[in-house]
Amino acid sequence: MSVGINFAKLRESVDWSITQLATPRQKRVEAVKQYVGAHYSDDGSEHVVPTNFLEMAVTIYTRLLAARSPSVLVSTGVPSLRPFARDMEIALNLIPAEIGLGDTLNRAVVEALFSFAVVKVGLSKTDRTELGQEYGEPFVDLVSIDDYFIDMSAKNRGGVQFEGNDYWLPLDEAQAMYDGKPSEIIPDDHTVAGAQGEKRAEEVTTSEGANIFEDRVWLRDVYVPKAGKVLTYGVKSLKKFREIDFDGPDHGPYHTLGFSPVPGNILPLPPVALWRDLHELGNNLFRRLGRQAENKKSVAAFQGGNDNDVNALKQANDGDGIRYSGQKPEQITVGGIDAPTLAFYLQVKDLFSYLGGNLDSLGGLAPQADTLGQDKMLTEAASARVNQMGEKTFEFVGDIFKSLAWYDWTDPIRQRKIRKPIKGTNISVASIWSAETRDGDFLDYNIDIDVYSMQDDTPSSKLQKLGMALERFVFPVLPQVEAQGGEIDFKVLFGLVSKFGNVPELDEVVRFSEPSDNAKLPQGNPQPAMKPANTTRTYERVNRPGATRSGKDAVLSQLLMGGKVQPAEGAVLGRGVS
Secondary structure (H helix, E strand, O other): OOOOOOHHHHHHHHHHHHHHOHHHHHHHHHHHHHHHOOOOOOOOOOOOOOOOHHHHHHHHHHHHHOOOOOEEEEEOOOHHHHHHHHHHHHHHOOHHHHHOHHHHHHHHHHHHHHOOEEEEEEEOOOOOHHHOOOOOOEEEEEEOOOOEEEOOOOOOHHHOOOEEEEEEEEHHHHHHHOOOOHHHOOOOOOOOOOOOOOOOHHHHOOOOOOOOOOOEEEEEEEEEOOOOEEEEEEOOOOOEEEEEEOOOOOOOOEEEEOOOOOOOOOOOOOHHHHHHHHHHHHHHHHHHHHHHHHHOEEEEEOOOOOHHHHHHHHHOOOOOOOOOOOOOOEEEEEOOOOHHHHHHHHHHHHHHHHHOOOHHHHOOOOOOOOOHHHHHHHHHHHHHHHHHHHHHHHHHHHHHHHHHHHHHHHOOOOOEEEEEEOOOOOOEEEEEEOOOOOOOOHHHHOOEEEEEOOOOOOHHHHHHHHHHHHHHHHHHHHHHHHHOOOOOOHHHHHHHHHHHOOOOOHHHHOOOOOOOOOOOOOOOOOOOOOOOOOOOOOOOOOOOOOOOHHHHHHHHHHHHOOOOOOHHHHHHHHOOOO
């Protein structure tokens, strides 16, 4: 049964929640200014940011969490519906390329690092020409935190009474949406400030007084879960445009991504909020070191003599001979970089990497160990935080695909051309995915959607995966594989190594010719090569200088207390941590 909405009370509640979001929005804008530095725009960081730790961390985590467009696996526990679930999987994997989902999710992860990410999922009700979408196409739009609001009286999403977002709509589309006379709707003056005058991230590059090509209206959608309705009204005019039933999945139109939940609060703790203090401290120290380096002077001090002797010395070229009656001049150096300050800066830099989840290892910025195996173990240990963030990202993307699956399934008109591969062959059969070819109700499937392929998959990583697969799964059972008639096609293998390793010369080094009639494989099961009876193993201990956090802390403490350190001890401060 439909529940009525008290429009006036809803507006008051929305306005109150927006005021509660003022500080999180402001902190996000401040962090964005640090992220872009002083040379991005006129309204970037107030001071130069010579060591931009935030940009480094955000880039590394974005690459790890959402480097590529996602793909999904669809499964169901109902055996009779599994062929249709497979068709749904093929159809869903066509959508990311159609709507640019990979880029949207990449930007969503960046938003989640600065605050939390919100995307709006639905079917386009207009020809969204600016996004290249036609009427009835699914969309996944990123909603800026400057435009999003949620019931701030709730402690978790289960208790949310409303949520929504602001947006600008062309005047003609707004008039067509309005339930009253179209002439009552007039355009709004463009602004980059929030509805209550708050600063927004777009102010970093855009100022007030923009010359807008088409007249637009500032609107606000509010989704009320209990009523199952979406209410739209003007942000400035406060006119109620429409109130419609939400025709979508139970989750609602909004999906959020946050990485660190805070007990008793609906807003998560963003990673950038944890990193920002060290970022600003490190840059303050580095700017101070820069001023000290610029103020350093080396001058010649004269004792005795006269002005003629001094001028003769100043004007003499290298190798010239002059007559000088005073004492030999001395070089005096004034200023310069303060060693304890430099040591403290280096410690701050290491702390940023440490609190960021060992960024040196995650980003491949420097080797952290002496061997590839040790480096791999360190990277896997450092990935614990990334794995936790990755699980939340996959859950977020999985919920988006479930909404897309619901819209795709319930669309009575749309048809998709899919190609279904025939198992065990390289042949695929064309098929139509439409309401006529689907069987059962969407809820009957109780589908599970597993997201994959969002991580970076470069040729070098593919080469590593190939080597690992051969080492772990093929070579140990190669005799059994050969016993069953299997073999390794070395021509294909070397071709893949040449391609993924970017070593085209390998094709010239390793050549294959067609086997002659006399060069046939022996009949029967080949015997596996026997291992030598005796093996020799050589252990070599190599002493390489390294650095630990405790060792660097000890050297730093000694410097700050005015003590002296040996050159070898001081060199530890500049080494990577293992």
